[in-house]
Amino acid sequence: KAGVTQTPRYLIKTRGQQVTLSCSPISGHRSVSWYQQTPGQGLQFLFEYFSETQRNKGNFPGRFSGRQFSNSRSEMNVSTLELGDSALYLCASSLGVGGAYNEQFFGPGTRLTVL
């Protein structure tokens, strides 16, 4: 069974641009969560989706948004990029609703660099 896949793996953008990251969960998994990882802040929760509905959102500005499609694939978008958005963005999938209460499987991440 294929694991969680994320595309692209690496991105370089400049301040003010916007970016879209994609995540395909494990087949059959309907919950997708997104996390941002930086050396200073560690892993921080962005949002969680289940059956195309955002169930929870972390403490991030409105520039960070996401969505989930009917096939459970998810995208996150960051608009008006800032230098501080440089990070590893990780996507996790799990089987049922309430993502964190089930075993979470993470993808390889997308490394975003903002210049």
Add this chain to the structure above:
Amino acid sequence: KQEVTQIPAALSVPEGENLVLNCSFTDSAIYNLQWFRQDPGKGLTSLLLIQSSQREQTSGRLNASLDKSSGRSTLYIAASQPGDSATYLCAVPSYNTDKLIFGTGTRLQVFP
């Protein structure tokens, strides 16, 4: 507010040693606890998930224990190998928000 800490922050050991990594959490009312491994610049690999009703979980050379009353979990690695070198993270679900709260991590280096 749940806080998760891990001790030690870094560990360097020779190959073959048995290791204990510690994870502490402030709110004992956890649903489960998950241990992950992260290689540099890579994603997280799930190692073990312990439900709140369990005391132990084992997978190969890894054994994780959970003591909710004392707010602690330990990850035991038997006969360590250089390939075990990575950062190890523990995480618990945050009450009612469906997010994982991660520990600070233990960076492990096993040298030949």
